[in-house]
Amino acid sequence: MIAKGWIVYGQRLRLVAVLAAAVLAGLTAVPTRSAAQQDFDDIEIKILPVQGGIYMLVGAGGNITVQIGDDGVLIVDTMFAELSDKIVAAIRELSDEPIRFVVNTHAHPDHIGSNASIALKGSNIAGGNVVGAIADAGAQAKIVAHENVLIHMSMQDPPIAFEAWPTDAYYTAKKEIFFNGEAIQIFHQPEAHTNGDSIAFFRRSDVISTGDVFVTTGYPYIDVQNGGSFQGVLDALNNIIDLAVPADRQEGGTMVIPGHGRLCDEADVVEYRDMLTIIRDRIQHMVDEGFSLRQVHSARPTLDYDGRFGSDSGFWTTEQFIETVYEELNASE
Ligand SMILES: [Zn+2]
Numbered sequence: 001m002i003a004k005g006w007i008v009y010g011q012r013l014r015l016v017a018v019l020a021a022a023v024l025a026g027l028t029a030v031p032t033r034s035a036a037q038q039d040f041d042d043i044e045i046k047i048l049p050v051q052g053g054i055y056m057l058v059g060a061g062g063n064i065t066v067q068i069g070d071d072g073v074l075i076v077d078t079m080f081a082e083l084s085d086k087i088v089a090a091i092r093e094l095s096d097e098p099i100r101f102v103v104n105t106h107a108h109p110d111h112i113g114s115n116a117s118i119a120l121k122g123s124n125i126a127g128g129n130v131v132g133a134i135a136d137a138g139a140q141a142k143i144v145a146h147e148n149v150l151i152h153m154s155m156q157d158p159p160i161a162f163e164a165w166p167t168d169a170y171y172t173a174k175k176e177i178f179f180n181g182e183a184i185q186i187f188h189q190p191e192a193h194t195n196g197d198s199i200a201f202f203r204r205s206d207v208i209s210t211g212d213v214f215v216t217t218g219y220p221y222i223d224v225q226n227g228g229s230f231q232g233v234l235d236a237l238n239n240i241i242d243l244a245v246p247a248d249r250q251e252g253g254t255m256v257i258p259g260h261g262r263l264c265d266e267a268d269v270v271e272y273r274d275m276l277t278i279i280r281d282r283i284q285h286m287v288d289e290g291f292s293l294r295q296v297h298s299a300r301p302t303l304d305y306d307g308r309f310g311s312d313s314g315f316w317t318t319e320q321f322i323e324t325v326y327e328e329l330n331a332s333e
Contacts, residue, residue: 040082045090048263050255052205053180057090059083061110062259065209066091067202069180071125072100075118076200076209076257077111084114088121098123101179103186104145104166105211105259106194107152107226115164119143124167140167146188147171148196152226189213189236193220193259195227197236201243208240209257214269216261219302219309219321220276230325234280237273241266275305280325287329296326 045059057064061079064087073095079087091099099122104112122141145166153160175186175198182204189197193212200209212221213236222228240256244266247253256264282301291299302310302318310318 068095074101078114080113084117192232212259
């Protein structure tokens with residue numbers, strides 16, 4: 001929870017996020033359906049000041065984090081392709097400086113959709129002999145992501161435009177950028193929501209942009225096909241909690257921008273982590289007792305949280321969530 005004014009705003013954001021989740025659900029349920037068939041005309045991009053040089057853009061798809069300053073603009077994630085003009089217009093309300101960096105938290109279409117069009121509108125910082133030697137050295141914003149995002153994006157059928165691919169893929173545990181007078185640490189979160197998740201920590205502004213390892217709109221979606229795991233999500237949440245420092249009486253301090261949903265602080269992440277830990281322990285107990293999946297479903301291990309996070313329809317139901325956790329815990333027996 002955060003201060004009272006935020007809660008009202010948060011509820012509005014949540015509505016937007018529910019709409020966004022519905023759009024995503026449609027896309028994910030039928031993978032061949034193109035985003036063009038969704039109606040994005042009515043989607044407005046809302047700008048929420050977070051703190052320091054950081055803003056949050058909310059529309060359809062994943063939240064966008066914007067960092068502005070004298071060096072230019074850095075953004076984390078790019079929503080859907082259809083929204084690129086609106087996203088750029090929103091960024092231009094905040095800064096006239098060039099867009100230098102696009103960071104992707106993972107490869108899902110609602111987080112990378114506008115990569116190509118936004119990166120091509122930007123330019124990277126190239127100096128000295130590089131500019132003379134390579135004609136297009138500064139021609140596009142850098143796209144930074146974990147290597148598995150590049151691998152995923154380069155192997156899609158139908159293919160994703162080359163201009164949308166990460167130009168700066170990292171394969172270590174951490175990637176560092178110093179931009180706008182601020183240290184930005186990008187940490188890989190192995191086998192979490194996918195196998196290519198990054199969280200971005202803006203050290204001076206004291207803001208963490210989490211991607212989909214943390215959402216406020218439902219149970220975490222574990223994309224097992226793309227290398228995700230429940231334990232990886234729990235580990236990622238604990239990493240976020242390690243980085244975040246709460247202010248007075250646990251309100252505020254480090255602010256946390258989730259992949260979907262409203263602006264949060266550390267206490268929100270702790271609540272979410274605790275919920276998932278409790279659910280994990282309940283299902284683990286049932287696995288230890290030899291329960292079948294059917295018996296686990298009957299025991300309803302998420303019942304007390306379903307009103308807030310559960311779903312009977314869409315691409316990620318409570319039933320699928322429970323099954324995914326059960327299968328993982330059962331396999332590690
Ligand atoms: Zn995602």
